[in-house]
Amino acid sequence: MKVCIAEAMKRVKELEEEKARLLQAESRRGVIEYKENENKVEVDYDYDATRRAIKTLDDEVRRIRWIVSKANCALPIDGFDMSICEGLILLAQLRKEHMQLSHMAMRNQLSRRITANGVLEYSECLYDVKQVEEEVQELGRTIGRLQVAIDRANLVNEVEL
Numbered sequence: 001m002k003v004c005i006a007e008a009m010k011r012v013k014e015l016e017e018e019k020a021r022l023l024q025a026e027s028r029r030g031v032i033e034y035k036e037n038e039n040k041v042e043v044d045y046d047y048d049a050t051r052r053a054i055k056t057l058d059d060e061v062r063r064i065r066w067i068v069s070k071a072n073c074a075l076p077i078d079g080f081d082m083s084i085c086e087g088l089i090l091l092a093q094l095r096k097e098h099m100q101l102s103h104m105a106m107r108n109q110l111s112r113r114i115t116a117n118g119v120l121e122y123s124e125c126l127y128d129v130k131q132v133e134e135e136v137q138e139l140g141r142t143i144g145r146l147q148v149a150i151d152r153a154n155l156v157n158e159v160e161l
């Protein structure tokens with residue numbers, strides 16, 4: 001069955017949610033409590049069946065992720081000279097840089113304060129705050145374009161599941 005990469009990743013999410021439900025049910029039904037001289041309440045929990053179901057889900061998640069991973073390494077993204085995989089790595093790098101520069105851009109180029117003993121103390125940035133602000137804006141635009149290009153690639157390219 002051919003599906004777009006975004007659909008494949010949605011399927012992975014559904015499988016992981018199903019696994020989480022199984023684990024929650026196991027946590028609730030895997031142990032029973034009863035008092036002395038009381039009958040045990042029977043539950044429909046089966047350890048071996050639960051483990052098999054979880055293994056089946058994990059196997060399917062791994063299979064789909066492998067297919068998507070191979071596609072991500074081979075498929076290009078429009079407007080950038082790189083594969084989806086490289087684009088995802090670049091996106092993470094740009095977001096970290098954006099966060100760092102955003103903090104730097106919030107500073108005043110020069111500030112002063114009076115210390116507890118009444119001495120003037122200055123703080124001066126050794127970089128141009130205005131330049132950093134401009135770089136933050138440009139990084140934001142690049143991140144947006146890259147994210148849209150990755151999303152588009154995930155919607156238009158299909159993989160065989």
